[in-house]
Amino acid sequence: MVKSRMFGGNGVLYPIVAFASCVAFIYLSFGDLWINIHGDGKWSFVERNGTQFVVDGMPFYFNGWNSYWMMDHAADEFRRGKVREMLQTGARMGLTVCRTWAFNDGEYNALQITPGRFDERVFRVSLVFVCVAGVIADVVVFLVIGFEVVECYLLCSCLRSSILLLKLKRIRKLNLEFANHNLEFALDYVIAESRRNGIRLMLCLVNNLQAYGGKTQYVKWAWEEGVGLSSSNDSFFYDPSIRRYFKHYVKTVLTRRNTLTGIEYRDDPTIFGWELINEPRCMTDKSGDTLQDWIEEMSTFIKEIDRNHLLTVGLEGFYGPKSRKRSTVNPEIWASDIGTDFIRNSNLSTIDFASVHIYPDHWTHNPDFEYKLRFVSKWMISHIEDGDKELKKPVMFTEFGLSTENPDFTPAQRERFYKVILDIMYKSAGKNKSGAGSLVWQFLVEGMEYSNDDFGIIPWKRQSTYQLFAEHSCRLARIQGALSTQLYYLRKLCTLRK
Structure with missing residues (x-):
């Protein structure tokens, strides 16, 4: 009964909460990387x-x-x-x-x-951090939504994995000089x-x-x-x-x-x-x-x-x-x-x-x-x-x-x-x-x-x-x-x- 009052009998809010969790995870994991470069005015060399x-x-x-x-x-x-x-x-x-x-x-x-x-090790530590953060996000999704909505969880995991892969491809594409x-x-x-x-x-x-x-x-x-x-x-x-x-x-x-x-x-x-x-x-x-x-x-x-x-x-x-x-x-x-x-x-x-x-x-x-x-x-x-x-x-x-x-x-x-x-x-x-x-x-x-x-x-x-x-x-x-x-x-x- 408590669960029904929180989310509604038709379960419409399940995917909404799942999606919101994904968005929050993506922002927290990558928001600081994709900086909005909005240089106020023209930049010229000194x-x-x-x-x-x-x-x-x-x-x-x-x-x-x-x-x-x-x-x-x-x-x-x-x-x-x-x-x-x-x-x-x-x-x-x-x-x-x-x-x-x-x-x-x-x-x-x-x-x-x-x-x-x-140092290659620090790069790996970065990936480990992302994976650990992902696990935490998954646990939060389960605790908030419940174990019934496996499809929402899978959607979140797939979306998060896709974002991670896109980020890694972007890094490789730019031909990084450092490890x-x-x-x-x-x-x-x-x-x-x-x-x-x-x-x-x-x-x-x-x-x-x-x-x-x-x-x-x-x-x-x-x-x-x-x-x-x-x-x-x-x-x-x-x-x-x-x-x-x-x-x-x-x-x-x-x-x-x-x-x-x-x-x-x-x-x-x-x-x-x-x-x-x-x-x-x-x-x-x-x-x-x-x-x-x-x-x-x-x-x-x-x-x-x-x-x-x-x-x-x-x-x-x-x-x-x-x-x-x-x-x-x-x-x-x-x-x-x-x-x-x-x-x-x-x-x-x-x-x-x-x-x-x-x-x-x-x-x-x-x-x-x-x-x-x-x-x-x-x-x-x-x-x-x-x-x-x-x-x-x-x-x-x-x-x-x-x-x-x-x-x-x-x-x-x-x-x-x-x-x-x-x-x-x-x-x-x-x-x-x-x-x-x-x-x-x-x-x-x-x-x-x-x-x-x-x-x-x-x-x-x-x-x-x-x-x-x-x-x-x-x-x-x-x-x-x-x-x-x-x-x-x-x-x-x-x-x-x-």
């Missing part, structure tokens, strides 16, 4: 015109941030939402460029397990979700540091395979076998077709540009010749594959031993002896713009905060002058931060630090100078303490910090206008600030 970035001939000075962790989080279904949350927050703040890692070499959630080989479905999908997802939110991505291809594998992992691979010339981490730059490893990886990434958008990475204007390596240093060759040779070879290789995107080295910005600025602008003497040279490394035809970092806490022994602010101003102005007069290229400040581990640290102090940097960028934009954009290190969302270093912040937790970056977005827009991909968020944000 180009260079002298010392400026331009989009469709219009100057592009930007306000942005770092979230290095996006691909790693997108690989995990239970953490993927943090990527979307961060991109949506960035868009609401009027930010237009995000820098993140396009690598994870040989570590947890590794994209590349060994040179040219990617690791979760990690390949992760970077696809980050790019597609960035496009949805009007954010362009600056993608870094390898780390000089050990985090996420980096050059240390490449050297380890070569050593383990018996082809390495040296166990020194710096052999990453000169070992022919390791150079081949890296080229193979780079080509695989650049020519990959995004499974969510159908666009090859090298043809996708969502990508602002490529960064060769994060913070390169070659301590075993202070002359800088080894690193310079590596930059020349790798930048030429990338330009042969991808003519659409801009390319930078990923430098911290230190002046080398032959530079006249080594003693007047570098933070300390050691900075000219690490195998890099800002001018020499950036002054190649295959390098489109220069990159600089700003970390006075790590670079100087002087604890005085006012001294650090003076250093920041001098450091930035010097590099912008280099971009205008010597390199004749844009200069991007791709990382900047103030450490929370300073004994006298306060959030208000950090905001002063940020403001000095943003004000210099604003003046550069107002005068059409080479200082083209800045990316704060780093933004997080709540529940990410495990990814935080001593520089990370959750921007909306402190309203004055949030407002500082939002207002900078608006004042840049007042100078140059807004691209069509930014209009929705900037119009909403900046109207409130008039």
